[in-house]
Amino acid sequence: MVKNVTMADVARALNVHPSTVSLALKKDLRIPEATQLRVLKAANEMGYRPNPYVSALIAQRRSKSPENSTATLAFITEFETRDGWKASRNYLHLRHFLAKHAGNRGYQVEDFWLHEPGLSPERLKQIFETRNIRGAIICPLAADNDTLEFDFSDMVAVTIGYSLKVPTLNRVVIDYFGLVQIAINALKKQGHSRFSFVSSRHIDHRVQNLSKAAYLAKWQEDPQDFLFPLIVPHLTPEVFSAWYHRTKPQTILAASRDTFAFIQKWAENASIHIPADLSLVCLDKQAGGKEAGVVQHLEKEASATIELLTDRLEHASFGIPDFAQVVQVSGIWEPGWSAGSTGALN
Structure with missing residues (x-):
């Protein structure tokens, strides 16, 4: 398929x-x-032609009539059930914020489940074409999948997170490497020491091993203060207890809220007091939560x-990108009771 020349191509x-x-x-x-003449000459030589979809879209969004001012972006999920993605609090928040910011730009977001009975990828593509839906947001995939069988040749698609490997789309991700650095830097300033990191292989895989990589970089620099991490297929009280008593960490970075909750419950059962005996930090803290x-x-x-997504949509940058862009979003440190922060409960 011959790729249409876009304004972005002319600009480059x-x-x-x-x-x-x-x-x-x-x-x-x-x-x-x-400059106008130079641009026009280059556009003609390169074979650029205005994209009627983009022209109509921009005209639609500039319309004074509210009922004609909203274009649709697809939010594509492929979990085993239609609402499987809603089991994740993070995905629920993301979906809410996606709708909010899409609305600010004159778009609406509509859910599409790839496993809808009787709905093949080909049929969904026909629906998109009929409804003139050309932009798609890919929700992180189910745990056992990393491939999406769908024709994005005349669409713009952005995936969230690292779970989707094929096709290689532009993506927006949390800076998981940076989360660990932020936590360690904050804790060091507070005088914490004897660090370790606890995660499951499932979580580690979902974030491209980036949190582990950030921690291991510190461990390699200073193995006295950064103990070897615990990363196992499944956390159990027996495995964690044996590891804890063998290594004796004073500060643990928990990769997820579930990991944090597991360690907190284990500590209660083992009469280990947080934060007096053990400082515990969550790398996926809920905003406003009391923990560190x-x-x-x-x-x-x-x-x-x-x-x-909308920038590429309005520049008609359709199809799988030649060089995918990754946008990383930083985290925010918040002190809390679990790492000995005073005033976190005020």
Whole structure:
């Protein structure tokens, strides 16, 4: 399939911003005449043709009539059940924020489940074409899958997280490597020591091993203060207890809320007091929670997803990108009772 030349292609060829190309092709007076002529010449030589979908979309979004001002973005899920993704609190928050920021840009978000009875990928593609839906957000995939069989050749798609490997799409992710660095830097300033990191292989795989990598980098630099991590297929009280009493960590970074809750319950049963005997930190802390940890900024992740998607949609950058872009969203440290922070409960 021959790829249509887009304004972004013309902009790259001329080493200018796509908005310059857009304005020049409209003969906007803000663009010097010489630049307009250079852009027009390059566009003609490269075979650029205005995309009627994009022109209609922009006109629609600029319409004064509310009922005609909203285009649809697909939120695609492929869990075993239609609402399987809703079991994740993070995904629920993301979906809410996606709708909010899409609405701010004149779009609405609609859910599509790939395993809907009688709905093949080909049939869903026909639905998208009939309804002129050209933008898609891919929800993180189910745990046992990393491939999505769907034709994105004339669509713009952005995936959230690292779970989707094929096809290689533009993606927006939490900076999992940075979460560990943020936590360690904050804890070091508070005088914490004898660190370790606890996770499951499932979580580790979902985040591309990035949290583990960040921790192991510290362990390699200072194995006296950073103990070897515990990463197992399934956490059990017996396995954790044996590891804890063997290594004697003073500060544990828990990769998830479930891991944090597991260690908290284990400590209660073992008469180990948090934070007096053990400081415990959650790397996926819920905003406003009382425990110490790093909040994954889900609203920023959603905002970045909508911005990335709509920018490419309005520049007609359809299809699988030649060079996929990854946008990372930083976390935010919040002190709390579990790491000995005073005033966290005030």
